Amino acid sequence: MPLLLVPSDPLAPRVPDQHFMREADAARQAGMEVAVVDHDAILAGDVHAAVRRTPASDGGQIARYRGWMIPSAGYSRLDTELGTRGVRLVTDPTAYRAAHELPGWYNAFADLTPASVWSPWEAGRTPTSADVGALTVALGGGPGIVKDYVKSRKHEWHEACFVPDLADVAATARVLARMVELQGDDLAGGIVVRAFEQFAPDAGGRTQEVRVWWVEGSAVLITPHPDAPSGITVEVPSEVRDAVGMSVRTLGASFVTTDLALRSDGVWRVIEVGDGQVSDLPAGQDSAPLIRALATAEARAREVPADSLDKV
Structure with missing residues (x-):
């Protein structure tokens, strides 16, 4: 069982x-x-x-x-x-890290997500302008956001997340340094700088995000993002799910989530990928379809002896 x-x-x-x-x-x-x-x-x-x-x-x-x-x-x-x-x-530590941290999943989703650069980083170490300039040169100028390998400080948007112009290395370094300071010992893995993309807002002015839950490469549940206002529903076109599903299968993780948003030009983009084990459901969401999908996947896995896979 x-x-x-x-x-x-x-x-x-x-x-x-x-x-x-x-x-x-x-x-x-x-x-x-x-x-x-x-x-x-x-x-x-x-x-x-x-x-x-x-x-x-x-x-x-x-x-x-x-x-x-x-x-x-x-x-x-x-x-x-x-x-x-x-x-x-079922999800071993290597697979968990790949889905949980941006450097692990980025290449599989590079065509579907904002351009990003990253570097391993020690908690408490303050990034300098020289560090930041070497990191961000590939992104050029334009607005960007900073985060660690897992989370951003979006609630301190102007202080520790958003950079108006990445070409301003000193300003980028200040925002990155503040993010590192606020994360403290919880800094996950390293520092990330991502190109900023403008997404279509909801009635309250917030980005409309939808979370797709994938089990063994199949979309088994689509929910609003947990931070979305209650009652919000967003439809994801089947061709978008198909494209994202190809990247999910390229990543090879058995249980993941993808957070999607509609860019202001009408293109769907992947904002974040996460290991499904530690992704949250919206308040009040019926979890039974997700749990049934996991139970079915495990039952199927037990039907196939591990040593037989090499013979297929």
Whole structure:
């Protein structure tokens, strides 16, 4: 029986966090086993304590995680610790990092997403104008945004995210430095600079984003972005889904999300890619179709012996 791992409730550590309770219920209804892991312990580096309520297996148990975001290094430690209990995450640490961090997914989506450059970076180290000039030269001028490998500081838009003109290296360095400062020890992987593209706004002036959920290369659910106002629906043309699906399959990740937005010139663009295990659903969204798709994928995987794949 496939296993779904969800974060435990901090106040009731034997049961799922309330945010993921409906997904846990949907998993049980879909024939999956559910166990809790301690997300705080994962972040603290104590993965042994984090998985103490995960049932041990004889080595044949496969699992998915659905929960709060985990840094790539923490995910790798979690995978190793689960292995000692005979549990194997379907998404291994290499695949997780590829979908979770921009450098891992960018090449597969380069034609569909804003031009980007990046560099590994140490948390707390302030970028200089020389650092930034060498990094951004390939993008030329024009507006841009800065972020780390995973997240931006979009709520500090003018302070730590948006750059009016990347040709102004000193201004770009100031914004990047502020982003690095605000991220602190949570800086993920490195620094990223992306060309800014103007997207069509909703009635409230915000970019209309839609999140497409992919399981084994197929789109199984389309939802508004979790930050979108409730009740917002956005249709994605089938030809756009087909094009994005080709990139998803090129990436090769088994469970990912793609955040799409309509550019002001009418072209759909991929804004972000994420590992589906740590991508959030909108409030009130029925999670059953997604969980059923995961359960079906795991059931199919168990029907095909791993050593037979080399013979196909």
